[in-house]
Each structure stands twice: as C-alpha cells, then as structure tokens.
Amino acid sequence: MELIIGPRLFSTWSLRPWLVLRRAGADFETREVWYRTEAEKAELRRLSPSGFVPLLKVEGETLWDTLAISEWAAERYPEAHLWPIDATARALARSATAEMHSGFHALRELCGMGPGHPMAGDARAQAPADPGLDRDLARLVALWRQMRARFGAGGPWLFGDWSIADAFFTPVAARVRHYQIDLAAHGDDGVGAAYVAALLDQPDFREWETAALSPNAG
Ligand SMILES: N[C@@H](CCC(=O)N[C@@H](CS)C(=O)NCC(=O)O)C(=O)O
Known part of the structure; x- marks a missing residue:
C-alpha cells in the first residue's frame, strides 16, 4: 500500500490521511511528489485521476480525496476505531x-x-x-x-x-x-x-x- 502525498512542508490535505493511516496501524509506504515544474505537473496528472494528491494505491486501485481515503481506512481497520464508538x-x-x-x-x-x-x-x-x-x-x-x-x-x-x-x-x-x-x-x-x-x-x-x-x- 502506498500513500502518494504532496510536499510535507505545505500539503495540508496530505497530512490528514497520513495521520489516519498511522493511527489505523496500516503498513504503508509514503511517496512525496512535488508539482512545481511542468514535468512534475505532468507526472502528477499521470498518477492522479483528479490531478490532486493525496492518493492511496491499494489492492490494485487508486483512491483519491482525503475523506474517501479516511473512510476507507475506517472500514478496513475497524479495530482502530477511527470514528467514535458512540x-x-x-x-x-x-x-x-x-x-x-x-x-x-x-x-x-x-x-x-x-x-x-x-x-x-x-x-x-x-x-x-x-x-x-x-x-x-x-x-x-x-x-x-x-x-x-x-x-x-x-x-x-x-x-x-x-x-x-x-x-x-x-x-x-x-x-x-x-x-x-x-x-x-x-x-x-x-x-x-x-x-x-x-x-x-x-x-x-x-x-x-x-x-x-x-x-x-x-
Ligand atoms: N479535496 C481534495 C483536495 C486535495 C488538494 O487540494 N490537494 C493539493 C495539495 S494540498 C494538490 O494536489 N495540488 C496540486 C496542484 O495544485 O497542482 C482532498 O481532500 O483530497
């Protein structure tokens, strides 16, 4: 499983699912991509269906959007109680x-x-x-x-x-x-x-x- 993130220094969206996967206890790699140059932007468009990060590559699929990735983690790791029990x-x-x-x-x-x-x-x-x-x-x-x-x-x-x-x-x-x-x-x-x-x-x-x-x- 690989989480593709934007620059850690700036990408607030990327931080969110990274924290969620950490709390889930997921075994995942993190790949940081930048999008300053035309070549970097082209690579992001190749990787990402929406043109945005974060992305989660898992089980042959690419999941996008912070909330969707977080909801996926909550379902996949129920024992981590990523949402409140009550x-x-x-x-x-x-x-x-x-x-x-x-x-x-x-x-x-x-x-x-x-x-x-x-x-x-x-x-x-x-x-x-x-x-x-x-x-x-x-x-x-x-x-x-x-x-x-x-x-x-x-x-x-x-x-x-x-x-x-x-x-x-x-x-x-x-x-x-x-x-x-x-x-x-x-x-x-x-x-x-x-x-x-x-x-x-x-x-x-x-x-x-x-x-x-x-x-x-x-
Ligand atoms: N609603 C999206 C927002 C994602 C987003 O805005 N990502 C920014 C990085 S923080 C991005 O990919 N920017 C690429 C660009 O501007 O070319 C989510 O929740 O994942």
Missing part, C-alpha cells in the same frame, strides 16, 4: 470532519500553507484582518468548545479518543501556530488553545514535521 459522537465527528473538508474557506485562503508559509519549522506570519476569517475562527472555537465539553472527558481529543476529526483539524492547528492566531480573541476560554497544543504535540505530527524539514525532503 453513535451520536460518531455522527457529530463526521459532521465536524465534513465541515472542515468542505468549509472554512476564508481560513484556508487567507491563512494558506504554501511556499513562504510552511506547516513546519519556526517561520511565523501575521493573520490578516478580515471579517470572513473572524467568522471562521469564531465558528472553529465554538465547535471545538462544544465537542470537547460534550465528548472530551475521556482524552485530549475532540471526541475524547482520537478520531478522524482530529486528523482533519491538525493542519488547522499548524495554521493557528504559523499565523499566530489568538483564539481567545475569537471566544476561546482555553479549551481551543489546549486542543491546538495537543494536536501539535502528536508524535505522528512531530515526525511529519521532522521529515518535512529534513534536507532530503522533496
């Missing part, structure tokens, strides 16, 4: 994950990760002042506070035990750090900041960062 928590974890997958456009666009804005390392930037970004951050903080209050008692993650939702919010934690976002200014009482710290402190995320910063990366 049915209500599971439905809400799927809702939060889907909202991240398809929403938070201002956060994504105005606090992007790309050349000059790496997910890893000490580089820091300033978030721009923008009402759409403020709305996204207030929504994020409210969502995190609600889910942590209702389901977080059993552990540091959004639904207590680690779930796919945490994989989807890990790149958001990297954005909060890189853009030095003060969550308290968006309604946080400390719960959101603690959640961000837990996400950034995941050993798997730290391993990803180390690989992203290694001289051989890319």
Whole structure:
C-alpha cells in the first residue's frame, strides 16, 4: 500500500490521511511528489485521476480525496476505531470532519500553507484582518468548545479518543501556530488553545514535521 502525498512542508490535505493511516496501524509506504515544474505537473496528472494528491494505491486501485481515503481506512481497520464508538459522537465527528473538508474557506485562503508559509519549522506570519476569517475562527472555537465539553472527558481529543476529526483539524492547528492566531480573541476560554497544543504535540505530527524539514525532503 502506498500513500502518494504532496510536499510535507505545505500539503495540508496530505497530512490528514497520513495521520489516519498511522493511527489505523496500516503498513504503508509514503511517496512525496512535488508539482512545481511542468514535468512534475505532468507526472502528477499521470498518477492522479483528479490531478490532486493525496492518493492511496491499494489492492490494485487508486483512491483519491482525503475523506474517501479516511473512510476507507475506517472500514478496513475497524479495530482502530477511527470514528467514535458512540453513535451520536460518531455522527457529530463526521459532521465536524465534513465541515472542515468542505468549509472554512476564508481560513484556508487567507491563512494558506504554501511556499513562504510552511506547516513546519519556526517561520511565523501575521493573520490578516478580515471579517470572513473572524467568522471562521469564531465558528472553529465554538465547535471545538462544544465537542470537547460534550465528548472530551475521556482524552485530549475532540471526541475524547482520537478520531478522524482530529486528523482533519491538525493542519488547522499548524495554521493557528504559523499565523499566530489568538483564539481567545475569537471566544476561546482555553479549551481551543489546549486542543491546538495537543494536536501539535502528536508524535505522528512531530515526525511529519521532522521529515518535512529534513534536507532530503522533496
Ligand atoms: N479535496 C481534495 C483536495 C486535495 C488538494 O487540494 N490537494 C493539493 C495539495 S494540498 C494538490 O494536489 N495540488 C496540486 C496542484 O495544485 O497542482 C482532498 O481532500 O483530497
């Protein structure tokens, strides 16, 4: 099984299924591809039906899209409980994950990760002042506070035990750090900041960062 990812330094989408497969205990290889030059872009189009990464090559098929790969992993590794066991928590974890997958456009666009804005390392930037970004951050903080209050008692993650939702919010934690976002200014009482710290402190995320910063990366 091979997960084809974009540059570890920037590819927030690639990080998500990589974390999920790690938590699943899957035996997989990781191949990092870049898409700067025409030759690299042509190679990506050859590899990818959608023209995007991440991709999972498994059992003779190529799966694409972070959420589809994550759902595949949840079915393939049921013992890893990648979604919460409780049915209500599971439905809400799927809702939060889907909202991240398809929403938070201002956060994504105005606090992007790309050349000059790496997910890893000490580089820091300033978030721009923008009402759409403020709305996204207030929504994020409210969502995190609600889910942590209702389901977080059993552990540091959004639904207590680690779930796919945490994989989807890990790149958001990297954005909060890189853009030095003060969550308290968006309604946080400390719960959101603690959640961000837990996400950034995941050993798997730290391993990803180390690989992203290694001289051989890319
Ligand atoms: N909805 C897709 C988004 C994937 C995506 O945007 N991938 C970016 C890398 S983070 C990409 O492949 N970019 C290639 C390009 O822009 O040429 C998913 O969830 O997998």
